[in-house]
Amino acid sequence: MENFTWSIAVLICTLLVNNNPLADNHLRINGGYEAKIEDHPWIVSLQLNSSDICGGSLLNEDTVLTAAHCFGVSSEWSLYSILAGTHDRTQSGTKIQVKDVKIHEWYMSYLPINDIAIIKLAEKVEFSKKIQPARLPNQDDQLPEGAPLLAAGWGLTEVNGTTTASDVLKAAKIEVLPQTTCNTLIVLYKGIICAGNRTNGIYWGDSGGPLEHDGVVVGVASYVIGESMYGGFTSVADYRTWISRTTGI
Incomplete structure (x- = not known):
């Protein structure tokens, strides 16, 4: 336990030095290099109030894998949406509102561990050449x-x-x-x-x-x-x- 406590203390100090x-x-x-969406058809842009904040990976028609720290303290998930199936995020793609988010229960914002979350979408995406799990x-x-x-x-x-x-x-x-x-x-x-x-x-x-x-x-x-x-x-x-x-x- 002492070694674990010491490691945590060292990590916190390191994060503080690096501005967390x-x-x-x-x-x-x-x-x-510039990439084709067809080569990464699972990638999505996670947006808050239509502004890009993070990326994510589509797991099925209505589930996305992303990082826990992409979300703040607010649980107003309807403010979030994902954009899928586009190489240029200023162009048209498939945009779907977020319904719910499950953040890892042991995630802590000040430590780089358990930084993982699951997004549930309000609607299902339609798979195509540009959208795949x-x-x-x-x-x-x-x-x-x-x-x-x-x-x-x-x-x-x-x-x-x-x-x-x-x-x-x-x-x-x-x-x-x-x-x-x-x-x-x-x-x-x-x-x-x-x-x-x-x-x-x-x-x-x-x-x-x-x-x-x-x-x-x-x-x-x-x-x-x-x-x-x-x-x-x-x-x-x-x-x-x-x-x-x-x-x-």
Whole structure:
């Protein structure tokens, strides 16, 4: 218990030094390339009062997987909606209101653990080439160090030194990093995938979006580790039982 308490204290101090990434702005894809929605048909934009705040992954016709920290203290779920089936979020897509949200019961906003939530939609989406459910890993699936990954979302674009949110879907090629690499910056707990590389990664903006390996959604974008290009992703495999219990999927 003493070691656990010490680890929690170290983590809280680390988060305070880094301005607490979970309590600050959300994450965005940094770098990468413009992606086709047909290559990531499960990805959705989560919106609050029609403004993009996070990403998510469609699990079936009316269920979305995202990050818990995308939601504030308000439970007025009708203020939230998702936009699916579009590569350019300024163009037409399928927009559906949120009916309910289930946040992991052990999620705490000041700690980067259990950062996972399930959205229930008010209506069912209609599947097409641009809208499909995500495939999820089994609870025993493990990713080796160096495994190739894709992080997808609506990213940052830099023009003349000014960084703005991109309207088009972007993806970045990253990889699973050694725990020791990320542990030099922040304490990592079970259930977190540390990923990134020196040129591409996640940055502030599209939390909740998918981390993919061979077309399977293996992670949920959660936080940036310090000032690095490394990201912490909630491991879907580690929360597979919780997802099944919460959704029946």
